[in-house]
Amino acid sequence: MHTIEYIVFFLALAEELVGTQYADRFVQQYCSKGKISVEIIKDLHIYVRELLHEFSHLSNKLVFYRAGVDDGSFQKVLDNEGYNELPKICFTIVKKHHNTRFFTWDKQSNQTHNIQPGTVVGTDIISPNGFDCYLNSS
Template structure:
């Protein structure tokens, strides 16, 4: 399996805080679709979009705006006669509480993982 991606870092005009919505996402997605098409001689029939770093209160806003941008890029490239791809949109919260623990069978205790 091969995949391509883009990492975008963007800030407000004053440069102090990160913006929640990805600007010009339809352009980025269009570039990725063209890259896929050039490499595979066809456009994809499924897209997986992984979006990380979203605040709890911004989930719906991000989903609405960015899904619309992805759909726009697809409509521009696929044309009217071709089926649009299925889109899987994954959003990961900005602050998550995932923890990994080591279980010591001898003492029947759990501890935090050691660094490294």
């Protein structure tokens, strides 16, 4: 069985009056034997602490942009990565692989068409358990 490598990239920004400063970390993670994916960022607290210390003060907000998290693993990600007393944390989890399709219907031609890029679907079909939406990128 091949060992699958996953790349984790962290970027921290500090907007000061003088300009924007940034620091980053690039980390490689590997699946445990017999597993095919890694959904939890190992040692997240260590990397976040390192990045926060780059600026000599805590930010009042953190935003995490995540991809590749299965529906059944959202709570596991929050339990493992979302606990922190300070600062406030916002997770944006992006899911590219889903079976949901959106179309518009033209009554005159009785045909369906792709929705426009930038269309947001935020009601009716989303999960009642979170702040979900679909954003059409192309």
